[in-house]
Amino acid sequence: MEVENIKPWLFRVQPYQGESLSHFLGRFRRANDLTPTGLGKATGLGGAIARWEKFRFNPPASRQQLEALATVVGVDADSLEEMLAPARVGMNLEPIRLCAACYADSPCHKIEWQFKATKGCDRHKLHLLSECPNCGGRFKIPALWIDGHCQRCFMRFTEMENYQKFVEV
Structure with a gap:
């Protein structure tokens, strides 16, 4: 062979x-x-x-x-x-956004978090985070999310839920 x-x-x-x-x-x-x-x-x-x-x-x-x-x-x-944004939906390339409550349920970046029309999490009624609430560092691209934590201060994404504010309806 x-x-x-x-x-x-x-x-x-x-x-x-x-x-x-x-x-x-x-x-x-x-x-x-x-x-x-x-x-x-x-x-x-x-x-x-x-x-x-x-x-x-x-x-x-x-x-x-x-x-x-x-x-x-x-x-x-x-x-x-x-896994892509539909053509009719505009996307924000930056900042990378996160719903810590959703991440706790399913440890992945959701494409809908980057839609321009998405202001908050519909499921948890929380504003999306665009930076670490502990150190203020912007989130890296999701392809680099290895262990679900801030790459600057190592705060876990699941711990960030307590810092998300409720979306007013």
Whole structure:
């Protein structure tokens, strides 16, 4: 058997309900010890992976690109498309926002938190956080969220719920 015929295997990562593509790509890459460049090469998408992790979708991800990504990550293209903001919905690239109460229920970044129209969490009736309430540091891109804490002071996201204010209805 020749070495060229050995195909690499990858660990599968199941997406969370409502998870953003940025967060999913970061989890997938860490599970498989890949860099954005390595995943870009494996999928044939090059620098698109790094752009998508930063919520840069100009040009938007095509169906063909999502299918190429789906082949490698083992998640169907329709599920990957759900991790993107719908075309009719505007997105905030920055700041990265978080509902600590939602994160406590499901440890992932939700794509809806980045929608321009989203002012707070509909489920918990709380304002979204855009910085750590302990140190004031802005949240990193979700692809870099490793253990669910502020990367500056290490305050856990789940502890931040006490600092979220209620949304007035």
